[in-house]
Amino acid sequence: MLDRINKAQSMMNAACKAMGRQVHIMEVCGTHTVSIFRNGIRSILPGSLKLLSGPGCPVCVTDQGYIDIVLELADREDCIIATYGDMIRVPGKDHSLETKQAKADVKVVLSSEDALQLAKDNPEKTVVFIAVGFGTTAPATAVVVKEAAAESIDNFCILSGHKLVVPAMRALLSGKNHNIDAFLCPGHVSVIIGYGAFAEIVEDFGRPCVVAGFEAVQIIEGLAEICEQLSSGKAELKSIYPAVVTEKGNAAAQRVIEECFEPVDGFWRGLGKIEKSTLKLKDKYERFDAFKRFDITEAPAEEARGCRCGEVLCGLIEPPECALFGQSCTPQEPVGPCMVSSEGACAAWFKYSRKRAQKP
Amino acid sequence: MEADRAIVDAMGNRWKAKTTLLPEAKLGDLVLVHAGFAISLVDEEEAKKTWQLIAEISEFEDTPNKVSG
Numbered sequence: 001m002l003d004r005i006n007k008a009q010s011m012m013n014a015a016c017k018a019m020g021r022q023v024h025i026m027e028v029c030g031t032h033t034v035s036i037f038r039n040g041i042r043s044i045l046p047g048s049l050k051l052l053s054g055p056g057c058p059v060c061v062t063d064q065g066y067i068d069i070v071l072e073l074a075d076r077e078d079c080i081i082a083t084y085g086d087m088i089r090v091p092g093k094d095h096s097l098e099t100k101q102a103k104a105d106v107k108v109v110l111s112s113e114d115a116l117q118l119a120k121d122n123p124e125k126t127v128v129f130i131a132v133g134f135g136t137t138a139p140a141t142a143v144v145v146k147e148a149a150a151e152s153i154d155n156f157c158i159l160s161g162h163k164l165v166v167p168a169m170r171a172l173l174s175g176k177n178h179n180i181d182a183f184l185c186p187g188h189v190s191v192i193i194g195y196g197a198f199a200e201i202v203e204d205f206g207r208p209c210v211v212a213g214f215e216a217v218q219i220i221e222g223l224a225e226i227c228e229q230l231s232s233g234k235a236e237l238k239s240i241y242p243a244v245v246t247e248k249g250n251a252a253a254q255r256v257i258e259e260c261f262e263p264v265d266g267f268w269r270g271l272g273k274i275e276k277s278t279l280k281l282k283d284k285y286e287r288f289d290a291f292k293r294f295d296i297t298e299a300p301a302e303e304a305r306g307c308r309c310g311e312v313l314c315g316l317i318e319p320p321e322c323a324l325f326g327q328s329c330t331p332q333e334p335v336g337p338c339m340v341s342s343e344g345a346c347a348a349w350f351k352y353s354r355k356r357a358q359k360p
Numbered sequence: 361m362e363a364d365r366a367i368v369d370a371m372g373n374r375w376k377a378k379t380t381l382l383p384e385a386k387l388g389d390l391v392l393v394h395a396g397f398a399i400s401l402v403d404e405e406e407a408k409k410t411w412q413l414i415a416e417i418s419e420f421e422d423t424p425n426k427v428s429g
Contacts, residue, residue, distance in 0.1 A: 191399050215410060250400060
């Protein structure tokens with residue numbers, strides 16, 4: 001293992017020295033964010049290589065407007081809110097799902113199947129499944145929507161917040177004040193969508209895209225591969241996670257997403273409106289669409305005062321640059337989702353890094 | 361395994377998973393599970409390399425060697 005790390009480190013040092021400038025690589029996967037911190041990877045990178053954390057945490061990129069809708073639905077006595085764990089502590093204006101739990105019916109589920117089962121077990125209430133996640137999780141939602149349709153479980157619906165990572169990458173690169181040279185691409189999203197999905201980033205923007213796994217060595221080798229490409233002026237698509245990632249991805253998963261969802265314009269925290277970036281249930285399944293059932297339109301809402309999660313998500317600032325970090329925003333009392341979520345950059349920085357905001 | 365429901369073993373822990381997204385999965389296959397669904401077969405040779413890495417990391421942590429600097 002050490003041999004592989006030393007080799008990758010030498011490659012990076014040589015490549016970065018040859019380039020003689022600051023190099024910025026962005027990762028767009030919450031699991032990569034955490035693994036990079038947990039393994040202290042930044043500490044062994046050459047000084048001129050900066051790792052940016054991008055919009056890879058699904059809870060973090062969810063717009064505040066969506067959060068507000070979830071909290072309003074929680075207030076309804078005829079609803080059970082079924083959600084993955086991370087969402088329950090995200091703050092709304094004065095509450096989170098967690099603080100509402102005393103009065104509202106909120107259940108944490110490990111899978112979409114559990115949410116559907118809740119509907120079967122509670123026929124007198126409507127279960128609203130808070131369907132947040134990227135391409136890895138969307139198929140799980142699609143499967144249960146189909147099951148609900150097949151079994152006529154009409155007291156089940158989903159509030160889709162599923163987002164697509166490639167449009168977000170395009171939006172970042174089309175923005176004016178970014179400095180992204182290359183992307184470390186998500187491992188498990190690629191299992192579903194195939195690493196070929198990132199080809200358009202390479203072709204249209206000339207940025208290297210490398211898919212890596214989540215172990216430290218895999219990440220370091222992925223970064224070394226990117227540095228090699230950059231120093232030789234190449235921009236190529238590559239996957240170094242052959243255990244589970246193929247070029248075409250999981251066909252069954254892609255089919256079920258295609259059958260149930262269509263990409264529409266959606267709001268992202270920090271990135272604003274991105275075209276065809278959010279999954280909406282097709283008309284065929286509209287009776288399971290919570291937006292339609294409760295006649296709700298999503299509109300972007302403002303973040304809490306002083307919260308800079310949006311800038312953190314675009315890699316424009318690092319968490320300690322936010323005045324609230326470590327002061328009024330901590331894992332115990334978070335202000336924004338980047339500090340709440342187990343995959344959030346602020347939470348990871350707080351937990352693993354020795355750099356803290358200086359007390360005044 | 362029954363229809364699209366399966367029990368997977370993760371280093372001794374047993375979990376339920378659906379195989380709807382992986383119709384080709386058979387008993388004895390190595391799979392990657394996400395949010396209750398098996399999403400990929402895992403190449404056994406590559407999995408062994410990853411497990412080897414994880415084992416090496418544990419051994420490394422247990423020995424008195426330290427990387428300096």
